[in-house]
Amino acid sequence: MFEALTPVSEMLTRNLDILSRQPLLVCGLLEDNLPGLLAEAGPAPRVFTTDFRYFQWQQAQGLTDIEFGTSPGPSAAAGLLLLMPKAKAEAEYLLAACLPLLAAGAPVFIAGDNKGGVKSAPKLLAPYCGQVNKLDSARRASLYQAELTTLPAPFALADWISRYPLEEEQLQICALPGVFSAAHLDSGSRLLLKTISSLKGRVLDFGCGAGVIGASLLKRHPELTLECIDINALALEASRATLAENQLDAKVYASDGLKQVSGKFNHIITNPPFHAGLRTFYHTTETLLSSAADYLVPGGSLILVANAFLPYPELIEKSFGHCETLAATGKFRIYRARR
Structure with a gap:
C-alpha cells in the first residue's frame, strides 16, 4: 500500500542534499517510505502522522521515531517538511501544531502535488516566514522553502x-x-x-x-x-x-x-x-x-x-x-x- 514512491517523493529525492542537512519533523500526506530515504541521506527525521494505518506500517518497518495523534509531542524540532494534505484547512492546522517546535531561522519546506493545493504554500507560510522560494518542480509536484521568522503562538487544539x-x-x-x-x-x-x-x-x-x-x-x-x-x-x-x-x-x-x-x-x-x-x-x-x-x-x-x-x-x-x-x-x- 505504501511501497511505491509517490511523484511528490520522487521529486523530493532530487533535493535530499538540502532536506537532509538537519533532522526534519515530517508530517502531512505521508504515503510512502520518504522518511527512510531521508534517514539514508542524513540524520533520521522525526515523523508525525494523523494516519493510524501509516503509523502501523512504519512501525512494522522498524521506524521508532514516529508519533500518531492530533499534534506532535513538545520536544524541539530542527526544521519542518509538510507534505501538503488534501484540505488546505488541515495544512493550516498542521503548521500551527508543528511550527511552535521550531526556533527562529529554522528551515520550513512544503511539498505536494500541483493539483493538490501546494501552490498555496506562499500564502500558508506568510504568517510565519518572510520570504518563500520555489525550490523545485518536477513530476507535476513542487517544493517550497522558507525560514521561520515569526514564532507562532503555542498550539491549542481547542482553537481548531x-x-x-x-x-x-x-x-x-x-x-x-x-x-x-x-x-x-x-x-x-x-x-x-x-x-x-x-x-x-x-x-x-x-x-x-x-x-x-x-x-x-x-x-x-x-x-x-x-x-x-x-x-x-x-x-x-x-x-x-x-x-x-x-x-x-x-x-x-x-x-x-x-x-x-x-x-x-x-x-x-x-x-x-x-x-x-x-x-x-x-x-x-x-x-x-x-x-x-x-x-x-x-x-x-x-x-x-x-x-x-x-x-x-x-x-x-x-x-x-x-x-x-x-x-x-x-x-x-x-x-x-x-x-
Whole structure:
C-alpha cells in the first residue's frame, strides 16, 4: 500500500542534499517510505502522522521515531517538511501544531502535488516566514522553502474545533480540519440516518469521522453500546468532542479496518471512505465487506451508504450471499446484509 514512491517523493529525492542537512519533523500526506530515504541521506527525521494505518506500517518497518495523534509531542524540532494534505484547512492546522517546535531561522519546506493545493504554500507560510522560494518542480509536484521568522503562538487544539448544529437530531457536531462532515451533514449520511430504523445491542460506527452517525444513533437509542473507529486521529478527536458536547458515551479508538476491533456486533453502520489523499481508494471498504460477517452475531446486520456507481452489491453478495437495497437516490444507495 505504501511501497511505491509517490511523484511528490520522487521529486523530493532530487533535493535530499538540502532536506537532509538537519533532522526534519515530517508530517502531512505521508504515503510512502520518504522518511527512510531521508534517514539514508542524513540524520533520521522525526515523523508525525494523523494516519493510524501509516503509523502501523512504519512501525512494522522498524521506524521508532514516529508519533500518531492530533499534534506532535513538545520536544524541539530542527526544521519542518509538510507534505501538503488534501484540505488546505488541515495544512493550516498542521503548521500551527508543528511550527511552535521550531526556533527562529529554522528551515520550513512544503511539498505536494500541483493539483493538490501546494501552490498555496506562499500564502500558508506568510504568517510565519518572510520570504518563500520555489525550490523545485518536477513530476507535476513542487517544493517550497522558507525560514521561520515569526514564532507562532503555542498550539491549542481547542482553537481548531468548529461546531455546527444537527437540528434534526438536536445535536451539536464538533469537527476538526480535514475531517469528513467537518462543516455540515453530508447527503449520504443524511440518507443513511433517515433510512435506519430501530437498532439494539452492540453497534460499530466504522469510519466515524466527526461522530455524526454515532451520536445520532445514540441520541435515538441511548441503550446502545456504541464503538466508533477511524484511522484518522483528527476524526477520532472530533468524535470524542461531539459525544462529550452532547453528553453521550461511546468507546472511540483507532483501528486499521477491523484489525483493532474485538468481539462481535449486532450492527455495523458505515459511510465508508473511498478517497485517500488525491486518489480514489476502495481497499478499506472492500476489506470491510469481505470480513464484516465475521464480526456480526447471527442475525446481525451490515448497513452502509455508498455512491450509486460503486460495485458494492456484488462484493456484499459474495460475502453474505445476499444484498438488500433499503433506499436509493440518484447519487446514493443504502445497502443492508444480514449474517
